Amino acid sequence: MKRRISVLPLAIIAILLFVLNWYVLSGIRTISSTPFTTPLFWGFITLTTVALIYSIIRMRDNGMDLLFKVTTHVFLILFVTEVIFSAFLLLGDVYRLITQVPRNIHWVEFALLVVLLVILIFIYGIVKGKYAYRVIKHTLFFDDLPSNFDGFTITQISDVHAGSFKNPTAVQKGINLTKAQNSDLFVFTGDLVNNKAEEIKPWIDHFKQVKAPYGQFSVLGNHDYGDYIPWKNEAEKSANLEQLKEYHKELGYKLLLDEEVTLHKGEQKIILAGVENWGIGFGERGDLNKALAGSETNDFKILLSHDPSHWEAEVVKHPSKVHLTLSGHTHGMQFGIEAFGIKWSPVKYRYAHWAGITSKNGRFLNINRGFGFLGFSGRIGIWPEITVIELKRSPKIN
Template sequence: MSRWLLPLLILTILIIVVEIYTFQAVKTVSKNKLLRFFFLTASIGIYIYSFIVLITYDRSNGQTPEFQMAMGLLLTASIPKLVVIFVLFGEDLYRGVLKLISAISSGETESLAGRRKFISQIALGLAAIPFVSFIYGIVQGKYNYKVLKYQLTFKDLPAAFDGFTITQISDIHSGSFTNKEKIQYGVDLINQQNSDMLLFTGDIVNNKADEMDNWMDVFDKLSAKEGKYSILGNHDYGDYMDWENPQDKIDNFQKVKDIHEKIGFDLLLDEHRYLERDGQKIALLGVENWGKGFNQAGDLQRAAAGIHKEDFKILMSHDPSHWEEKVKKDPLNYQLTLSGHTHGLQMGIEIPGWFKWSPSQYVYKQWAGLYEEGGRFINVNRGFGYHAFPGRVGIWPEITVIELKKG
């Protein structure tokens, strides 16, 4: 318990500072005591509920709806208040500088001027933007599926595969789902792409195989003309919960792998398949999860056994750090890698073709979308589902369609 005392104390101080600043803005803008009371009770209620849920969270149960709701409430309540602090702290710095200048020039110390109402109005107005965005992200944003299409040209693509189409999905996280109608809509949208091949790049559950029980009849409707292939993600191993005994974890892992076959996917576990057209072929490889700093189960050399450098290769690897650390430098030349994992942190700002930002970029060099280096490409899918935070803000669930062209 003692090791948690200092972090808890720091967090408590930060929360108090945040609440004092934000309450100052509310007091300056409105004299309505009922509004002030509602603000305080709502803030305190959210903190109490969230901390109770997080403190009593039992890892043996996996990620629960209550846990996700607590995370959602905390972020929805906290992020807008950080905006308020940024604005008001800037005003405090300005007032402090004016006081210092006055003291130097006149030799007298004057009290700080009162907080200006219009500054507080600006602060609360700006804070309303992320507040409304988070509410939308929780209610609707997590179902705001986007189809992103790319056409990639390769000189060494066999001519028979010119125009070959791939639909990629990733990070289903079925344990987070609550609305079957919305998920069915997403699955129908995948099928509407009518691609030659469907690839799923890992994390079919949050932790436990039975999270897919209510969704098997939805995802087994996924179709592709020339096959459906999949790999495992870091959450599929059951590493993020406490098991009563080691055998339970082993049994769960086997059940997770069995899910893929039940919904019609060929699960690639450090192995490959050749796809043939008119006597020509390309190689599809799938590795188990390999992430920088954790769970490096994947064995690329094993997956590539029997593959030749001159073969055109598509690699499925869940974590894009694998591409950055290993794949892009591999002498076997992996022309196209497909990953997921990051979710784009499920929050950020994207203006297609102009601007793209998310806190995820401070952790992963390749965090969302298509990247190219030395003629080798990686696409990092933003994910179909959601995890931990029960919504998406600015980073929408993604269905990727890639058309291969002969250069």
């Protein structure tokens, strides 16, 4: 049965976009009233819209090809700049209505300069920002951390999305930065590829360079299951997943599929567990009870779980305490601001906590902002992340 498409939401979106464009054009005509302004503007808008719709229709057969990437990026930049321009224009028009003066041409010109700056920021994000790797370090204190693990370090990366990479030199810089952390343990928290296992093959020699004394461990993310593209049959889809698991082995990663391993340091231990992807709206495959079945309630436990919604839904209230959960998935939406005490991204409207450390009931969650990128071929303000976490015993208070 074909899925029915609701016309009303599409009609509302179309009307809102038309009003937005009409308002933008009114601003442009304030400083350019030639006979060609209006037809050129609407011609560009129409061409962009038709190209976008066409690329979306053919995406099912061709995937995210060059046409799709170009049209979606042009549309995204156009939409964001139009919204910003309209916001400035609206401020000027409110002032104009209050003071009963004509629209200020210089204010409109200033708004266009801001738009130009935004376009340049987008260009930087596409060309440089997506490979602008950052190391973010956290020190976490626990009352019940085994003393031998005091100072134990973990390097985490997540959301590689290897099918999006085009620049081996830039990716190698990220790998070198990861290796330079010299952590005791390395973990990868899912989404190795966009859709197909073959996407990681050209990058195996890069990511297999990362080694740690206590091993390299990984879990699957929602994109790793191949759910977002058509397959000839279920057998082909299953074979793709099995091939991806083999590539984890080639990378030197121990893939944790609802299971755990014990890490020993002297006579003491901690538990490292990993679940298959469990995320609200993205497939609830993981079995936390199975992953923790071999551990004791009082064991110190670290969990790898790709989607942070799993932590809120199950992990934080599980009777067997998981001290630290490491996730990814959100990418920080690859767009936002984290500066001057401000931490904002549109993804906050989907996930209340979307990056970095949070805690509840003495249980910590870290959400890595992602090593790679997907959809928007860039990053603005939310840079690719390599996380380093140091575990410390809480100091005793006399």
